[in-house]
Amino acid sequence: MTEQRPALQLCHVGRTEAGGIESGFVIENVNFTCEAGTWTALAGPAAAGKTSVLRCAAGLDPVTAGEVRLAAGLRLAHVGLRPVTEQLATIGTLGSALGQLAAGEAEMLHGALHRLDLWEERDTPVLGLTESRQRAAAVAIAVADAPDVLLADDLTSGLPPAGAAAVLDLLRDLVDRQGLCVVSSAADLASLERADAVVLLADGRVVETRVMP
Template sequence: MTEQHPALRLRRVGTIGAGGVESGYAIENVSFVCEGGTWTALAGPARAGKTSVLRCAAGLDPVTAGEVRLAAGLRLAHVGLLPVAEQLATVGTLDSALGLLPAGSAEILRDALHRLGLWEERDVPVDDLTESLQRAAAVAVAVATTPDVLLADDLTHGLPPATAAAILDLLRDGVDRAGLCVVATAGDLASLERADAVVLLAEGRVVETRVMP
């Protein structure tokens, strides 16, 4: 990717809050870019606008000001922005997902299942998995579809530490080895440590953008 054509660009993005025009903007004048092969963390207090930024980037909420742009030909996936059950609605079992994917993608999913502790659960209907395993499964399936840009909200919130670390490491490998562009909310130090850049939000605005050492 070049600086002129980043994988994902938000330019002065805003969206009206749920209360309509009178309530002001849920987010306003949000701008940042994410290159392929980088991880951008969205940080800030509760109600800072992190989820709204991701929903606008994913096309789930209307953008009422500014623009969201993907580089030509790129594909986007999102994890954690919708209920996990909806994300996995077409997946009966993880083993059936393996059978439906092309060979290269199936190999990626097979590796992800091993790393996330899901291999022994591959024949279990996803509806019968625990919530934490369903969330891990959603990540594995999303990564296996080899998107160019992956958006994630509250990716590891409430997960056992080992599962959370495995998910973060899996995505970091996708960034480093496959050129994946990740934009994810960061609720803990472990998420920030994986990031290449941090966009700090407060009251729906960007207050600082920092490149991590």
């Protein structure tokens, strides 16, 4: 049996406050591994460190201890770690984005727009969409780039139940069918139910890692 290669590893990762180690750690000794074709959910109370872990994994915040390892040749994307308007700032409409993509990526975006009920709004300026629709559009744009690893924060924030379910189901299908590795913060039961593993955080540290049945 061939051993599966880790897609993303956080190896005893820590990040201190701006004032240095004397000011304390934002996250400390965070250690877990994510395989291709799996979904890892980060859970825990507010200020547990979920967003900080994701930002460090994405390279948006500096790691001051340990190491983030992305397997060689893999492509990483993230959504929700920057303002949605910033992520979509260079996109006029979803329809225009379709016309600028290579065939495979355009097909992926086309499918995502239908899955997320955005097809009828493809010619509406994305910054003119409602905030929740912008969030769904950001997910569609992120997966259209065909990343190997997707980091996602507050995936379903502000979305109505049907819209939230559509986003979660789309990503679960990409995990199962295309081997996408997803690492996301989980704020609700629906997000946890889609995950293969849950990393529970408290006060910036991992307190439990659980494989879901």
